[in-house]
Amino acid sequence: MTADPVAPNSSSAPPDAANRPFREVTDSRGRVYRVGETDRDILGHSRRLMVYLPWIAMMAISVFEYAYGSAEDTLSHAHGWTQSNTFWILSVWVFFQAGVAFPAGWLRERGILTARKAMYAGSVMCLAGFLALSHLGDVWLAILGFGVVGGIGAGLVYATCINMVGKWFPERRGARTGFVNGGFAYGSLPFIFIFNYGFDTANYHRVLDLIGCYIVIVVFGCAFFFKDPPKNWWPADIDPLTFAGDRANAAGLAKNPPAVKQYTPKEAIRTGMLPLMWLSVVLTAGVSIFGISFQVDFAKEVGFGPLVAASSMGVMAVINGIGRGVVGWLSDRWGRKPTLVFVIVVLGLAQFGVIWAGDTGSEALFLFFAFLSGFGGGAFYPLFAALTPDYFGENYNATNYGLVYSGKLISGLFGGGLGSVVVGAWGYDGAYALAGGVSMVAAVIALLLRQPGRDGESDGGGVRAPRPQAAG
Numbered sequence: 474m475t476a477d478p479v480a481p482n483s484s485s486a487p488p489d490a491a492n493r494p495f496r497e498v499t500d501s502r503g504r505v506y507r508v509g510e511t512d513r514d515i516l517g518h519s520r521r522l523m524v525y526l527p528w529i530a531m532m533a534i535s536v537f538e539y540a541y542g543s544a545e546d547t548l549s550h551a552h553g554w555t556q557s558n559t560f561w562i563l564s565v566w567v568f569f570q571a572g573v574a575f576p577a578g579w580l581r582e583r584g585i586l587t588a589r590k591a592m593y594a595g596s597v598m599c600l601a602g603f604l605a606l607s608h609l610g611d612v613w614l615a616i617l618g619f620g621v622v623g624g625i626g627a628g629l630v631y632a633t634c635i636n637m638v639g640k641w642f643p644e645r646r647g648a649r650t651g652f653v654n655g656g657f658a659y660g661s662l663p664f665i666f667i668f669n670y671g672f673d674t675a676n677y678h679r680v681l682d683l684i685g686c687y688i689v690i691v692v693f694g695c696a697f698f699f700k701d702p703p704k705n706w707w708p709a710d711i712d713p714l715t716f717a718g719d720r721a722n723a724a725g726l727a728k729n730p731p732a733v734k735q736y737t738p739k740e741a742i743r744t745g746m747l748p749l750m751w752l753s754v755v756l757t758a759g760v761s762i763f764g765i766s767f768q769v770d771f772a773k774e775v776g777f778g779p780l781v782a783a784s785s786m787g788v789m790a791v792i793n794g795i796g797r798g799v800v801g802w803l804s805d806r807w808g809r810k811p812t813l814v815f816v817i818v819v820l821g822l823a824q825f826g827v828i829w830a831g832d833t834g835s836e837a838l839f840l841f842f843a844f845l846s847g848f849g850g851g852a853f854y855p856l857f858a859a860l861t862p863d864y865f866g867e868n869y870n871a872t873n874y875g876l877v878y879s880g881k882l883i884s885g886l887f888g889g890g891l892g893s894v895v896v897g898a899w900g901y902d903g904a905y906a907l908a909g910g911v912s913m914v915a916a917v918i919a920l921l922l923r924q925p926g927r928d929g930e931s932d933g934g935g936v937r938a939p940r941p942q943a944a945g
Contacts, residue, residue: 504866532659532660571881579872592696601618603619603685604681639861651800656794800812816849820845
């Protein structure tokens with residue numbers, strides 16, 4: 474391992490950091506760490522702000538996905554849409570919200586699109602999405618406005634917020650990523666109840682227009698302070714070679730060691746791990762989106778009434794969000810992969826539990842399994858968001874995580890739109906049973922994940938790291 478001084482005017486430094494002293498150290502595997510600059514040197518304040526501001530922005534855009542199901546009946550009556558129309562609008566939104574992550578990451582890592590500009594553009598597109606949902610009665614125009622434009626806008630905000638946290642907390646990202654990601658779920662809680670109790674054909678224009686204005690104001694305000702750290706940046710108070718930080722940091726790094734190098738997207742794909750992560754996201758997110766799309770309708774179908782239906786969705790949203798923070802914290806201690814497998818299994822079992830609750834007519838059981846479904850249906854997102862830089866490094870994380878997260882664009886098709894087809898053909902029991910089985914397959918795939926370059930796994934360049942030999 475070496476410690477190489479780097480000139481203050483190194484090309485890897487941003488212009489406003491040109492006079493700050495730093496050096497680059499290289500570990501025994503060849504990974505480079507930029508050390509010496511504190512977060513306050515670069516930002517002028519603590520990096521904690523890069524947790525709270527993304528969290529606030531994520532809460533603002535959460536209304537798109539997690540409250541939409543509660544607004545569908547009113548939208549159908551107001552615009553004359555069928556249930557299938559409203560489900561496909563959400564499915565198209567999911568497709569573009571997830572699909573924009575990769576191209577946005579590619580643009581960001583080449584300096585074409587800054588984090589701040591991505592947030593600004595996203596906020597304006599989110600406003601356009603809600604104006605379209607409010608004023609465009611033609612379903613194809615609503616799909617274009619809300620699904621495509623609104624989806625791209627929300628995706629820009631989502632991807633930028635998640636990557637921001639991963640870049641600023643490379644040594645202990647699980648809890649922070651989970652906290653920020655949680656806002657994307659429980660931030661929708663007020664809107665779920667507004668859509669269930671204060672949203673009708675008489676006021677839907679005003680409500681949707683105000684929500685769009687709320688999003689653009691909040692996201693625009695948060696974006697003003699967004700700033701990425703320099704490439705390879707590592708916290709100055711933690712030794713990247715020995716991890717000689719405090720006990721908590723040392724424990725977290727032992728369970729989730731840093732990537733052995735900074736993988737380009739092509740190298741990450743060649744390891745075989747990124748495609749496995751993508752496939753697991755496709756299956757798990759599909760089950761999650763299915764639950765979000767159909768839980769309220771299923772509750773009404775079995776006769777639970779509007780209060781239980783709304784409460785079940787509220788429970789799902791809150792636990793979905795809180796669960797993301799909790800599992801992020803747990804994954805720093807248990808390890809990312811074991812926590813991920815546990816979460817996906819819980820999600821699968823919850824689908825079978827919802828069937829049981831409906832068959833027995835038990836509102837208490839239904840709310841309990843809505844709790845479990847909410848927990849499992851959201852908690853896997855921050856785990857993949859943290860696992861990606863753990864496996865492939867931070868420098869190309871916007872692109873690498875964009876590739877992993879793009880699995881959700883496939884999920885949106887079979888979780889929402891095709892889910893409605895399955896419900897129509899097999900009924901809710903058959904659809905929920907299928908969702909449970911799909912989740913279990915995803916858990917098996919997650920068991921196959923290994924960090925590239927360690928314990929004999931390929932590093933993406935065709936080279937395998939040697940396995941440690943047994944003593945004696």
